[in-house]
Amino acid sequence: MVLADSLALGLAAAATPINLVYCLTGALLGTLIGVLPGIGPVATIAMLLPVTFKLEPLSALIMLSGIYYGAQYGGSTTAILMKLPGEASSVVTALDGYEMARRGRAGPALAVAALGSFFAGCVATLLIAVFAVPLGDLALRFGPAEYFSLMALGLVAAVVLARGSVLKALAMVVLGLLLGLVGTDVNTGFVRYTFGIAELSDGIGFVVVAMGMFGIAEILLNLEQRQIREQATATVGRLWPTRGDLRAAWKPTLRGTLLGSVLGILPGGGAILASFAAYTLEKRLAKDPGRFGKGAIEGVAAPESANNAGAQTSFIPLLTLGIPSNPVMALMVGAMTIHGIAPGPQVMTEQPTLFWGLIASMWLGNLMLVVLNLPLVGVWVKLLSVPYRLLYPAILLFCCVGVYSLNYNAVDVVLTAVFGLFGVVLIKLGCEPAPLVLAFVLGPMMEENLRRAMTLSRGDATVFLTSPISAGLLVATALMLLLIVAPQFRRMRRDAFAE
Amino acid sequence: MTRRQDVAAGAIFVAFGIAALGVGWNYPTGSATRMGPGYFPMLLAAVLIGFGIAVALAGLRNRAIPFERMALRPAAAIMGAALAFSVLLPLAGLVPASAAVVAIGSLGYRESRPVEVLLSALLLSAFNAALFVWGLGLTINLFW
Amino acid sequence: MQIKYIRGWAMSLAAGAALLGLAAAAQAQEFPAKPVKFVVWTAPGGSIDVLSRLIAEKLSQRWKQPVVVENKPGASGILASEYVARAPADGLTLLVTINTTHINNPVLQSKLSYDPVKDFEPVSQLAIGSVTLIAPANHPANNVAEFVALAKKKGGGVNYGSWGVGSSAHLFGELLRQKTGLDLNHIAYKGEMPAITDMLGGRLDVTFAGGGTTRAQLAGGKIKVLGITGPRRISALPNVATFAEQGFPGFELAGWVAVYAPAKTSKGIVRKISADLAEVVHSQDVQSRMVENGFEPVGGTPEQFATLYRDEFPKWAELIKASGAKVE
CATH class of the missing domain: 3.40.190.10 (Periplasmic binding protein-like II)
Incomplete structure (x- = not known):
């Protein structure tokens, strides 16, 4: 009953006309920057911070968080339509979402993404309202050893992302890990593999790699094919998902929401894993995993609901511990301190209107976003009927400006093109880029946490097994590796006998 | 020997591994308990070389799958567009750089039509200016 | 004749100098004629970034010109510092930084792509942070x-x-x-x-x-x-005793946030920016927000900042050496 009262209080605070306007503004702006490749919620929220100085604290937080989850909705749009993931969380959506679009099913893909995100947003918001405090403690249980084991599990999952040869996927994972090492080593401050280019000293940007290997590579491949035979831009097909689509998508949505909610709480990069983990899980559970990567609707529903759930639950460590779990949450801390609010557990008791108002606004914002995004599906799909010769230079231009705007760094733009070419080479050699991109994200975190764990334990490697969470994750990693490698060995033996 | 996909892929992996090993040779490796910045790279480079050799060997044993050559025209156009953007932006501003990306990028497709390209270069650079600089408030000069 | 001649010269020189001075004053008066850029090398949302945005907002109200914050993160601020060092010396591109770029980097790194003293004009120390x-x-x-x-x-x-x-x-x-x-x-x-x-x-x-x-x-x-750490207690945490008070000397240095212009920026402009920054820093709401974020507002003149820099540099260098910290 206390909960109902609190929620009513929050709803009353969030549903004032002025706050609804800020919520809508945030959600709209978030959708826009989510759709644009490159430019993300961090830069946008930072630019809007001064504007929020003049607002009521609750209005400010409502608008800023609206930008954040609005970007999650918008991010899937370009991933599905153009294979352009603007954020780590929409990389996986690009795999099957784009294939659906190519098969004339962009409409259902976008609709399922929006509906899945909405469902996940509602569930995660409820989770925050009910279990924020106990869930916050989970964030503290994860130290370097636990994160290392989680990353190890993520890397093995990366192999599952690709179709075809496991050996090549493994090699791509290792190559991705190596590329992730470029830049300054956190543990010692040592600069590695930068070839004296100062722009590389903070590493190669994720957007550079993902945009190059997915978006730019796709443009190159499309251009090549069209040199040979002119083909119409993807057929538009039906706008809405069929009953069969929905039946196929609801269970993945549910599982994705759960996975995303849990992983989103972890401040050390858990949220990045959410969408990958959800995809891998679905591929493992599917009766015919062969459909994945060829436009399976489960491959859109699961990661999209996972990343939105994760985006919501990443507020938990901030609200219950005062710990920002990602750069966007760090900006929220900035916005709160500017208004004289110290983020942390005391916010709930000292400023209940602010706390519950923010939570209620998340639900309202998600509702607005789904209402907004469903009609937009038709507009986006229309975009695909623009002749490709006009469409691709525009995509290219948006990529250039988007990448540049990340660090105001021209080197990044050229690097993106280089990764585009490299991506095409790899694809032609039968090596899919997805495992490389995931390993690229996980690699630096994995090394950082491995070495930190070893320094903390003063060289005692048993920490990875004495922590129950870490040990559990490592067992899961080993089992998963076995599941992947065993069929390969069986095949090899069969081949050997056949010869 | 025909153009075998897996052999080429394996060669690329080995090349990257050797390059990583060579460049990182002098990075301090430390010990397993207090790992230096060179520990992880050396380990990964060695594993990558191993995988590369395995991929190549498997490619030699299995049925040969040839790979397609890369088309040069699109690759050159995209690379040229990115280079032009990064050179022109600081010198000439966003509008000329945007127009250059559209114009050079369009060369990658044989059936691009000059009039259309010109129009879309104009339209897109104006739209870009409006969206990014006025709309989203990025601090980029429009013209020099 | 001779004397008259010289006096004539002297007078015209004086007049010229006065005119130049007037022109410089006028130039400083109407500064800035165009939008001003604050280059910040921390990622968006860091405490320096938020502080810069707060001050930029106040300055743009004063100047009736947009003051925008541009994040140029990377390489401990080397990229941002180099960028500002090479920018036109018109006061329109300013570096907001902390001691890292102008003390720690020069001490720790053998070759640096900018000179912390020769490439910059110190404008104002905004705050110290312990x-x-x-x-x-x-x-x-x-x-x-x-x-x-x-x-x-x-x-x-x-x-x-x-x-x-x-x-x-x-x-x-x-x-x-x-x-x-x-x-x-x-x-x-x-x-x-x-x-x-x-x-x-x-x-x-x-x-x-x-x-x-x-x-x-x-x-x-x-x-x-x-x-x-630091020389004295801070307003944000008045009850917390310093290391020195507790009998641990050697921890008196405090980090600072400061604004630099490219070298050769006209004195008039530097003085104008510095004075306006000081007023903004000392305004009631900026001051209280700075304190809440753990900063002690300073906002002095360019000369005060230059003197402080000269005094502190060897002390920091000593601390860095004593700590044995190395960047390879």
């Missing part, structure tokens, strides 16, 4: 001395966190190790928050944190403060 040593709320020690005594009695090592190799947290940690002989084990993180998380999770014994973060975490009741 670093605190914090522990979980249930830690038995209540100050630095108790912490040191307990750690010595307990034996074994103590793990402490910092936000990076060569950061002031790391420097002070190493200094503490040398002064006390404690077995302090340095663990580097990418920011202060991940280190605090690990401390709350029981994996670190203590960690360093900025004043603003400490104030916020104190409100949450999960931490306690053992001591603060």
Whole structure:
């Protein structure tokens, strides 16, 4: 009953006309920057911070968080339509979402993404309202050893992302890990593999790699094919998902929401894993995993609901511990301190209107976003009927400006093109880029946490097994590796006998 | 020997591994308990070389799958567009750089039509200016 | 004749100089005629970034010209510093930075792509920021001395966190190790928050944190403060005694936030910017927001800042050397 009262209080605070306007503004702006490749919620929220100085604290937080989850909705749009993931969380959506679009099913893909995100947003918001405090403690249980084991599990999952040869996927994972090492080593401050280019000293940007290997590579491949035979831009097909689509998508949505909610709480990069983990899980559970990567609707529903759930639950460590779990949450801390609010557990008791108002606004914002995004599906799909010769230079231009705007760094733009070419080479050699991109994200975190764990334990490697969470994750990693490698060995033996 | 996909892929992996090993040779490796910045790279480079050799060997044993050559025209156009953007932006501003990306990028497709390209270069650079600089408030000069 | 001639020259020279001075004053008066750019090298949302945006907002109201913050992160500020050093000396491109780019980098790195003194015109020291040593709320020690005594009695090592190799947290940690002989084990993180998380999770014994973060975490009741570095107590944490007060000298240096213009920017413009910055920094609401974020507002003249820089540089260099921190 206390909960109902609190929620009513929050709803009353969030549903004032002025706050609804800020919520809508945030959600709209978030959708826009989510759709644009490159430019993300961090830069946008930072630019809007001064504007929020003049607002009521609750209005400010409502608008800023609206930008954040609005970007999650918008991010899937370009991933599905153009294979352009603007954020780590929409990389996986690009795999099957784009294939659906190519098969004339962009409409259902976008609709399922929006509906899945909405469902996940509602569930995660409820989770925050009910279990924020106990869930916050989970964030503290994860130290370097636990994160290392989680990353190890993520890397093995990366192999599952690709179709075809496991050996090549493994090699791509290792190559991705190596590329992730470029830049300054956190543990010692040592600069590695930068070839004296100062722009590389903070590493190669994720957007550079993902945009190059997915978006730019796709443009190159499309251009090549069209040199040979002119083909119409993807057929538009039906706008809405069929009953069969929905039946196929609801269970993945549910599982994705759960996975995303849990992983989103972890401040050390858990949220990045959410969408990958959800995809891998679905591929493992599917009766015919062969459909994945060829436009399976489960491959859109699961990661999209996972990343939105994760985006919501990443507020938990901030609200219950005062710990920002990602750069966007760090900006929220900035916005709160500017208004004289110290983020942390005391916010709930000292400023209940602010706390519950923010939570209620998340639900309202998600509702607005789904209402907004469903009609937009038709507009986006229309975009695909623009002749490709006009469409691709525009995509290219948006990529250039988007990448540049990340660090105001021209080197990044050229690097993106280089990764585009490299991506095409790899694809032609039968090596899919997805495992490389995931390993690229996980690699630096994995090394950082491995070495930190070893320094903390003063060289005692048993920490990875004495922590129950870490040990559990490592067992899961080993089992998963076995599941992947065993069929390969069986095949090899069969081949050997056949010869 | 025909153009075998897996052999080429394996060669690329080995090349990257050797390059990583060579460049990182002098990075301090430390010990397993207090790992230096060179520990992880050396380990990964060695594993990558191993995988590369395995991929190549498997490619030699299995049925040969040839790979397609890369088309040069699109690759050159995209690379040229990115280079032009990064050179022109600081010198000439966003509008000329945007127009250059559209114009050079369009060369990658044989059936691009000059009039259309010109129009879309104009339209897109104006739209870009409006969206990014006025709309989203990025601090980029429009013209020099 | 001769004298008259000379006097004539002198007079015209004087007139010319006065005219030039007037022109410079006029130029400074109407400054800025175009939008001004604050180049910040921390990622959006960092405390320096937020502070810059706060001040930029106030300046743009004063100047009736947009003042925009441009984030140019990377390489401990080397990219941003080099960028401003090469920018036109018209006062329209300014670097907002902390001591890292102008003290730590020159001391730690053998070759630097900019000269911290020759390439810049100091404009204003905006604020100083001290670093605190914090522990979980249930830690038995209540100050630095108790912490040191307990750690010595307990034996074994103590793990402490910092936000990076060569950061002031790391420097002070190493200094503490040398002064006390404690077995302090340095663990580097990418920011202060991940280190605090690990401390709350029981994996670190203590960690360093900025004043603003400490104030916020104190409100949450999960931490306690053992001591603060710097020359004196800070307004954000008036009850926290400095290391020196507690009998640990050598920790008196405080980090600072300052504004630099490219070298050869006209004196008039530098003076104008500096004066306006000082007024903004001393305005009521900016001051209170700075204090809440753990900064002590300064806002002095270019000369004061230049003098302070000359005084402090050798002290920092000594601290960095004493700590044994190295960047390869």
